[in-house]
Amino acid sequence: MSKTTKICGVTTSTPDPYSHRAAIVESREFWRWGNDNHLPDMLSQISRCSTTHRRIINDKADYISGKGFAFDSNTPLLGEFIKRVNGNDESLRQVINKIAFDKALFGNAFLEIVTNPEHTFLSLYHQDAIRCRVAKQSKHILLHHTWKNVSPSELISLPLYPNFEKQADGTLRSIVHYKDYEPGFEHYGVPAYIAGLGVSAIAYKTDRWNISRLDNSFQPSGIMILDETVDNEYDAERMMRNAEARFSGKPGQVMFIVKDGSDKDNSRFVPLSNDSDGDWKELHEQATNDIVVAHSWFRSLSGLNYSSSFDSERILHEYEIALNTVILGEQAELLEPIVQLITSTLGIDASSLEFINRPPTRSKPIYMKVWEARKADGLEYDTTDPTQQLYLSEISKYNVTKIG
Numbered sequence: 001m002s003k004t005t006k007i008c009g010v011t012t013s014t015p016d017p018y019s020h021r022a023a024i025v026e027s028r029e030f031w032r033w034g035n036d037n038h039l040p041d042m043l044s045q046i047s048r049c050s051t052t053h054r055r056i057i058n059d060k061a062d063y064i065s066g067k068g069f070a071f072d073s074n075t076p077l078l079g080e081f082i083k084r085v086n087g088n089d090e091s092l093r094q095v096i097n098k099i100a101f102d103k104a105l106f107g108n109a110f111l112e113i114v115t116n117p118e119h120t121f122l123s124l125y126h127q128d129a130i131r132c133r134v135a136k137q138s139k140h141i142l143l144h145h146t147w148k149n150v151s152p153s154e155l156i157s158l159p160l161y162p163n164f165e166k167q168a169d170g171t172l173r174s175i176v177h178y179k180d181y182e183p184g185f186e187h188y189g190v191p192a193y194i195a196g197l198g199v200s201a202i203a204y205k206t207d208r209w210n211i212s213r214l215d216n217s218f219q220p221s222g223i224m225i226l227d228e229t230v231d232n233e234y235d236a237e238r239m240m241r242n243a244e245a246r247f248s249g250k251p252g253q254v255m256f257i258v259k260d261g262s263d264k265d266n267s268r269f270v271p272l273s274n275d276s277d278g279d280w281k282e283l284h285e286q287a288t289n290d291i292v293v294a295h296s297w298f299r300s301l302s303g304l305n306y307s308s309s310f311d312s313e314r315i316l317h318e319y320e321i322a323l324n325t326v327i328l329g330e331q332a333e334l335l336e337p338i339v340q341l342i343t344s345t346l347g348i349d350a351s352s353l354e355f356i357n358r359p360p361t362r363s364k365p366i367y368m369k370v371w372e373a374r375k376a377d378g379l380e381y382d383t384t385d386p387t388q389q390l391y392l393s394e395i396s397k398y399n400v401t402k403i404g
Contacts, residue, residue, distance in 0.1 A: 029152055030133040030142050031187040037147055040106050040130045043191065047105055050200045052288050053193070055303050056295045061101035063301070063322065064330045065093055066355035078348050086114075086123040096334055098126040099178065103330070107180040107191035108132075110141060111337070113161060115172050115345050122345045124338065127175065134177070134187045139163070141175045161337060176337050196294025202287035298322055301360070312361045319359045331355045366393035 033039050047054045069092065071078050082092045095111070102109035110127040133142045135157065143156040158175040159165045167173050179189025193200075292299055298318040300311070335353065342350040364373050371388035374381040382388055 028136065029155065030135050031138075033133055033188050037133070040108075043106055044130060046197070046200060050291070052291050052302060052304070053196075053200050053295075056193075056292065056297050057101065057104045059301055059303070060104045060295070060297065060326070061097055063327050063357075064100040064104075064334070065097035066331065067358050068093060068356045070352075070354050070356050071350070072352035075349060075352070077346070078342070078350055078353065081122070081342065081346065081348070082353075086125050088125075092124070092338070095124055095126050099334060100330065102126075102129040103178055103180070103189075103334075105129075105191065107182070107189035107194075109178040111176040111178070112158065113164075113174045113176065113341060115164070116170065117166075117172060119345045119347075122341060124341075132175075132177075138187065141177060178333065192296055193291070193294040196291050199287040199290040199294065202283060296326060315361050316359050323357060327357065364392060366391065368392050 034042070047057055069082055071082070084090070085092050085095055099109045099111055106129045108129050110129055110132045112125040112127050114123040114125065115121060127143065130147075131143050131145060133144070133147065134140075135142050138160075140157045140159050143158065144150055144154060158173055161174045161176045164172040164174045180192060182190035182194075288304065289299075292302055292304070298321065300315045300318045301322060335355070339350045339353055342348050342353075368391065369388065370390050370392065371381040371383050371385065373392060374388065
């Protein structure tokens with residue numbers, strides 16, 4: 001895991017995000033994140049290069065952060081806190097969405113907690129995982145704006161939750177470190193898709209190959225033989241470079257050769273046939289499938305089309321599987337320390353706080369009544385039951401309060 005990358009491009013001189021190596025940062029103050037301490041930078045850049053990989057990360061974060069929160073309507077202070085959890089006017093969902101994104105991308109996420117000795121307020125802030133490193137004694141998280149040029153005097157230290165330390169401004173602060181477990185990795189988590197980095201590279205490189213062909217207007221590669229008499233090698237080189245700049249479309253697609261001229265001009269273009277288009281397409285499709293598997297995710301929830309066209313039943317089925325195997329577990333992990341903090345710091349019973357989850361598509365119209373929906377599903381129903389007279393659109397409002 002010692003590789004890093006630069007922003008993707010489409011020119012032939014673009015650094016490969018899977019091959020560039022950064023200088024190793026040495027420090028006695030923190031544990032390096034990756035061999036060169038730049039693993040999160042590499043993972044971040046790779047996510048900007050692979051379309052399917054990035055789409056899955058975005059969608060997982062959105063599904064995990066839910067559609068809002070339900071809680072006991074008898075605790076209105078809890079609702080007020082959920083609407084605004086910090087001085088940046090961010091809601092709890094906005095903060096959790098960033099946390100979920102970092103955890104899906106890096107396998108690590110950081111939540112800063114701010115209060116005072118009197119516990120008269122509580123603020124929650126997302127901290128960019130790229131800025132965070134685990135201190136050597138593993139009891140603090142160190143923050144720095146850039147780890148390429150680290151100055152120990154600029155490091156900000158926050159204790160790991162549940163420990164708090166008083167800061168210069170008089171506040172008490174702590175930080176929660178969420179991380180995905182991986183055997184052999186004690187200080188940092190490892191993202192679930194780590195086994196798919198290789199296929200992510202394949203998807204990126206096949207995309208870049210297609211862009212190269214597009215830039216060259218899909219002209220065939222080949223050899224251009226120029227039948228021309230020149231006096232020296234310098235003139236021959238200059239002639240080839242001028243021809244290449246004017247006619248090749250993209251450097252490297254056409255090779256120019258100058259040979260001694262004759263009375264008759266025998267200049268000609270010799271195309272190089274390429275019958276591997278189908279292989280490249282299959283390779284890209286296989287890489288895309290493997291990326292989805294590496295993420296423990298599903299094609300229908302990744303924006304990928306099926307040959308059988310749009311199938312809402314399949315989307316609902318895979319959403320239910322994702323909900324019970326991935327989403328609910330992640331939500332419980334993210335919410336547990338937050339519920340504890342609200343209860344212990346503000347003295348508000350937050351045990352009723354839970355995510356509102358809705359599938360990406362509906363199998364039944366929202367104007368259908370509950371008894372009609374139960375009848376359609378083959379369940380017992382009672383047309384005289386007042387609770388079954390509710391419309392499906394009203395269920396989310398029944399006995400809960402929603403905060404988006």
